[in-house]
Amino acid sequence: MGTRLLWVxxxxxGLLRPLERILxxxxxxxxxxxxxxxxxxxxxxxxxxxxxxxxxALLVDVILPEGPFGGSLASDLGVQFAxxxxxxxxxxxxxxxxxxxxxxxxxxxxxxRSHPEVSFSYFDKTTLLSKGEIxxxxxxxxxxxxxxxxxxxxx
Amino acid sequence: xxxxxxxxxxxxxxxxxxRHFLSVWPVIEMILEAFSKATRLPIFVYWDGxxxxxxxxxxxxxxxxxxxxxxxMALRCVHDGGKRALxxxxxxxxxxxxxxxxxxxxxxxIDVSVGRLVVLFGSVVSTAEEALKRRGEIVxxxxxxxxxMAARLRSSDSPQERFVEIAPSGASLMNAIKxxxxxxxxxxxxxxxxTINMAHELSLIMVGLGLLAxxxxxxxxxxxxxxxxxxxxxxxxxxxxxxxxxxxxHASEDRYRQAxxxxxxxxxxxxxxxxxxxxxxxxxxxxxxVFDATGLNSTPKIKGHEEEIRRLLHNxxxxxxxxSYRSVHDAQRVIRVKSRVPYDPGYRSRRLSIRFENYxxxxxxxxxxxxxxxxxxxAQAVAEVPIGSGIGLSEAHKIMRLHGGDMKISSRAxxxxxxxxxxxxxxxxxxxxx
Numbered sequence: 001m002g003t004r005l006l007w008v009x010x011x012x013x014g015l016l017r018p019l020e021r022i023l024x025x026x027x028x029x030x031x032x033x034x035x036x037x038x039x040x041x042x043x044x045x046x047x048x049x050x051x052x053x054x055x056x057a058l059l060v061d062v063i064l065p066e067g068p069f070g071g072s073l074a075s076d077l078g079v080q081f082a083x084x085x086x087x088x089x090x091x092x093x094x095x096x097x098x099x100x101x102x103x104x105x106x107x108x109x110x111x112x113r114s115h116p117e118v119s120f121s122y123f124d125k126t127t128l129l130s131k132g133e134i135x136x137x138x139x140x141x142x143x144x145x146x147x148x149x150x151x152x153x154x155x
Numbered sequence: 156x157x158x159x160x161x162x163x164x165x166x167x168x169x170x171x172x173x174r175h176f177l178s179v180w181p182v183i184e185m186i187l188e189a190f191s192k193a194t195r196l197p198i199f200v201y202w203d204g205x206x207x208x209x210x211x212x213x214x215x216x217x218x219x220x221x222x223x224x225x226x227x228m229a230l231r232c233v234h235d236g237g238k239r240a241l242x243x244x245x246x247x248x249x250x251x252x253x254x255x256x257x258x259x260x261x262x263x264x265i266d267v268s269v270g271r272l273v274v275l276f277g278s279v280v281s282t283a284e285e286a287l288k289r290r291g292e293i294v295x296x297x298x299x300x301x302x303x304m305a306a307r308l309r310s311s312d313s314p315q316e317r318f319v320e321i322a323p324s325g326a327s328l329m330n331a332i333k334x335x336x337x338x339x340x341x342x343x344x345x346x347x348x349x350t351i352n353m354a355h356e357l358s359l360i361m362v363g364l365g366l367l368a369x370x371x372x373x374x375x376x377x378x379x380x381x382x383x384x385x386x387x388x389x390x391x392x393x394x395x396x397x398x399x400x401x402x403x404x405h406a407s408e409d410r411y412r413q414a415x416x417x418x419x420x421x422x423x424x425x426x427x428x429x430x431x432x433x434x435x436x437x438x439x440x441x442x443x444x445v446f447d448a449t450g451l452n453s454t455p456k457i458k459g460h461e462e463e464i465r466r467l468l469h470n471x472x473x474x475x476x477x478x479s480y481r482s483v484h485d486a487q488r489v490i491r492v493k494s495r496v497p498y499d500p501g502y503r504s505r506r507l508s509i510r511f512e513n514y515x516x517x518x519x520x521x522x523x524x525x526x527x528x529x530x531x532x533x534a535q536a537v538a539e540v541p542i543g544s545g546i547g548l549s550e551a552h553k554i555m556r557l558h559g560g561d562m563k564i565s566s567r568a569x570x571x572x573x574x575x576x577x578x579x580x581x582x583x584x585x586x587x588x589x
Binding site: 011013014015016017018019021022025026098099100102103125126128129134 | 170359374441
């Protein structure tokens with residue numbers, strides 16, 4: 001059974017939906033999706049009871065709606081969620097966003113510094129279709145630290 | 156961090172927009188400083204009650220200069236300005252307030268796209284009874300700390316400086332400055348913000364299409380599923396092209412007019428509405444929304460530009476889908492589309508309306524009038540929906556005018572939730588002559 005992956009993005013049921021199947025197929029992940037911070041927190045808590053249901057990896061957008069029916073869209077709610085997920089056993093975290101990394105670099109560096117046991121990576125949605133990028137994303141979510149462009153299974 | 160940087164950080168989420176605004180800010184400061192020196196009217200500018208600009212001391216009346224020389228008194232002045240900016244201190248006449256030291260100050264608001272600046276200008280020494288009382292209180296307060304300070308204030312409260320009102324020339328010049336700054340920001344920050352939003356919207360569509368194609372390559376579908384995927388790709392491409400058309404139209408009306416070459420023909424409006432609803436079905440379905448478009452059958456034909464009517468309907472439907480939400484997970488939200496024929500019997504010409512109603516995020520009362528201003532997005536939308544350029548309704552309004560029609564927008568809070576804000580019933584009436 002593959003790593004259990006939590007994917008949090010307000011568009012995970014919209015335009016980005018095909019990514020779910022691609023992640024399942026390429027990374028052998030068991031993917032659960034949440035479109036908001038509140039839903040994602042609920043999934044984290046509900047799946048925390050047993051080791052085999054806990055999430056090992058997180059794919060998250062930086063900007064997230066707080067809840068499905070209102071709530072502020074904080075500029076870094078995704079970063080806050082990423083940090084919260086660590087105490088639930090998530091050890092591989094990838095940000096997938098259109099927010100440029102330099103916008104949140106201080107928070108990102110702080111996260112890396114505070115949680116050296118966790119693997120963090122950052123992916124830009126606008127380059128997701130570039131050669132090797134999805135493979136790199138899958139690799140990072142699986143806990144591998146290959147450089148971008150390193151040979152990957154294209155199947 | 157400067158005052159303006161702190162204010163921007165607190166109110167503007169997008170770092171790129173903050174940087175764009177900061178690149179324009181020195182120009183705004185230069186304009187305000189020049190205005191202050193030319194009129195000898197001091198200026199304080201606030202953003203949400205926090206001071207972000209103060210003109211140089213040389214333009215201050217002697218009493219104000221004496222106050223600002225004391226740290227304690229200067230803090231009181233800044234705090235009082237914050238209260239006037241937020242209208243905690245009411246206006247005594249339109250656009251004029253009395254400060255804590257009994258000076259008359261003009262007040263105007265400048266829409267800078269990412270927020271509103273409140274400009275307090277003037278500090279004309281008032282001789283009104285309330286003003287004299289306030290100045291007396293300030294002098295008494297100063298005396299508690301330093302008799303020398305109180306003496307300086309008394310000696311600077313010169314009878315020669317006393318006026319009864321802010322000169323009309325100063326107020327009208329301030330109004331001109333306000334327009335210049337608003338236009339400057341529109342052409343720079345606003346336009347960049349809109350471009351970023353459009354790029355964001357289009358990039359998401361393109362990434363989505365690319366992922367669909369990748370998935371198809373990775374996991375060949377059966378014929379029926381492939382057909383569904385192809386239909387999805389066509390629908391998303393069409394939606395993306397409407398985003399582009401809106402942007403082109405907004406960016407250059409002349410260029411756009413040349414491109415679309417207005418051609419009117421007889422149109423079956425109801426059929427076009429159903430066609431555009433069909434285009435939005437997929438997105439609506441993803442959000443658990445359904446359309447109820449019963450009652451369109453008796454809609455008469457109109458004269459119009461077919462592609463522009465499609466773009467108009469796209470803009471209205473796109474908003475209805477984007478800003479609808481479900482209050483509980485299993486609830487089903489309905490977007491109602493209906494016609495009213497005639498719309499207003501007895502009006503000088505025959506008119507019909509197509510009305511779109513949706514439940515969810517809406518516009519507060521004071522925002523409704525701004526809904527057709529290019530780039531405007533309501534506070535709820537900005538807070539909760541990241542993608543949106545704010546030109547959909549302004550473009551829709553433009554298309555309605557092109558057709559000799561009108562557009563009416565209403566947004567009514569149905570129930571207030573203590574922690575989540577209100578749920579609104581928002582209605583857009585497209586009113587066509589027929």
